[in-house]
Amino acid sequence: MKILVAVKRVIDYNVKVRVKADNSGVETANVKMSMNPFCEIAVEEAVRLKEKGAASEIVVVSIGPQQAQETLRTALALGADRAILVKTDEEVQPLAVSKILKEIVAKESPEMVIMGKQSIDGDNNQTGQMLGALLDWPQGTFASEVKVEEGKVNVTREIDGGLETVALELPAIVTTDLRLNEPRFASLPNIMKAKKKPLEEMAPADLGVDIAPRVKTLKVEPPAERQAGIKVESVEELVEKLKNEAKVI
Amino acid sequence: MTTLVIAEHNNSELLASTLSTIAAAKELGNGVHVLVAGKGAGSVAEAAAKVESVEKVLHVEDAALEHLLAETLGNLVAKVAEGYSHILAPATTFGKNFMPRVAAKLDVQMISDIIGVESADTFKRPVFAGNAIATVQSEDSVKLITVRSTAFDAVAAEGGSAETTTIELGDAASTKSSFVGQELTESERPELTAASVIISGGRGMQSGDNFHMLEEIADKLGAAVGASRAAVDAGFVPNDYQVGQTGKIVAPELYIAVGISGAIQHLAGMKDSKVIVAINKDEEAPIFQVADYGLVADLFKVLPELKEAL
Secondary structure: OEEEEEEOEEEOOOOOOOEOOOOOOEOOOOOOEEEOHHHHHHHHHHHHHHHOOOOOEEEEEEEEOOOHHHHHHHHHHHOOOEEEEEEOOOOOOHHHHHHHHHHHHHHHOOOEEEEEOOOOOOOOOOHHHHHHHHHOOOEEEEEEEEEEEOOEEEEEEEEOOEEEEEEEEOOEEEEEOHHHOOOOOOOHHHHHHHOOOOEEEEOHHHHOOOOOOOEEEEEEEOOOOOOOOEEEOOHHHHHHHHHHOOOOO | OEEEEEOOEOOOOEOHHHHHHHHHHHHOOOEEEEEEEEOOOHHHHHHHHHOOOEEEEEEEEOHHHOOOOHHHHHHHHHHHOOOOOEEEEEOOHHHHHHHHHHHHHHOOOOEEEEOEEOOOOEEEEEEHHHOEEEEEEEOOOOEEEEEOHHHOOOOOOOOOOOEEEEEOOHHHOOOOEEEEEEEEOOOOOOOHHHOOEEEEEOHHHOOOOOHHHHHHHHHHHOOEEEEOHHHHHOOOOOHHHEEOOOOEOOOOOEEEEEOOOOOHHHHHHHOOOOEEEEEEOOOOOHHHHOOOEEEEOOHHHHHHHHHHHO
16 A cells, blocks of 8 residues: 655744744744654654555655755655655645645555644644545544554544544545654664655646635734733632632632 | 534534634624534534524434534535535534535635634634734635634524524435544543633643542532643543643633643643633743742642642
8 A cells, every 4th residue: 555645844843933023924034944743643654554564655745845855854764765845935725735735646646645634833734634525535634543454444533522433445534643653763874765765846836736825814923922920829828819819719 | 695604513412612603603794504414413403593693504414414524524515505605613623624625625725713703804813833823814705714612702502593494415425434433531520622610730740640639629610620732642641631732722711730831832722711820849830921820839739738728
């Protein structure tokens, strides 16, 4: 089985994001960028399926600027076999991303697409589901367990209240949640080997996809700051304040 | 101009997230219709017809809708979408699962997780784990939106008298996905997203067993028990306890954070709570910067005291 994994380059998880003074967006100059954490989990899951013998080849794809190559090299170092960069410096919104991925699926014919449930920049949580609809494939979103069987995959999903398991006919889409696995670190020999793995480049136009944004960002602002309150000295004082001052208990 | 709200329910009750979504729909100033799709969901359709501001209920009954799988529900909503200017669903795991499928079918760039309505085409939504709020404008002819329920006060469940129309699922059913099973966390306590008081534990709790100290206090307050991502990652409690950008977004009257340092991703999930209490032995912990009342102390000493004091 061939697996396609989509990954995104985002501002590193540990960076405190700051809004630009002109409210046009957030500061990205000289900010550390990394693979979106949910995408790392997607790569790891594909690699584990390959190690178990359930997958034969892992193709990793990213859509973004030239530097997204680094993200793809990371995925190759973690165990993906080859990479595709759909290069653009423009903003690509989830609908356009899913249209590009649909074209990549048409070229590569994978039996499963694994991707993160959301990227930690846009926080949209849309692309996997949109790709599912465009391809008319079933989906297992927010996965915490993935079991491949003959012709199908069972996906256990994190839902509000607990867990739900669905059985999907292959080909299918899986989007990852946090508990699915703990991604490995790339070893130095694997990082060196990754430099020699094939990386193909193309443009959205080569795939015939119009990526013009449909939603305009008018402004980006910092959230309302919450003021720090007071320190209390004892449980007694705390309970008294909650009862008589805040009146919440 | 009419807005269609997709009801979240469990085939017997309409969930509170639907009432908050209807509140957002009301702010658009259009008429509001509600789609109730399910199996044996007649009581839900009746409840929806009584909700304030609802003009019409579309009721679809089919065995294939029992578990509201995204493939079938996505097909159905895309089929009934014509004529609506806005389609809204709660930004819960229910709404997030199927709405993007509808959007792709209608060739619309959906807008996720709105926290404010500026106008019929302009909305506010958090990005970067709530570290920035974007104001976005949709250029699509129909707006597909998921609504963060904690950002909108629920409309009244009574007071409306909508007409109900029955429609057929027809060829919208998909057989590519099927329901295998469900494990819902059994709890006598309220749901995290519906609770008016929440007590959450972090890595400072040191073990899953120690969460019983929080549970005892929760029972005295009628509270729900939550956790930080660190506590979930450490295996103390299941993921559905998680409060934060990658877990549940909550905004109760009272939020008590115990042994939680206050990572950005946790704050993003609870900082809209009305009153925040932090108990942590590290006085430099960032949680104190958002807490109304901070107690710098060893949680293992003060939790028993708190239990006694309540």
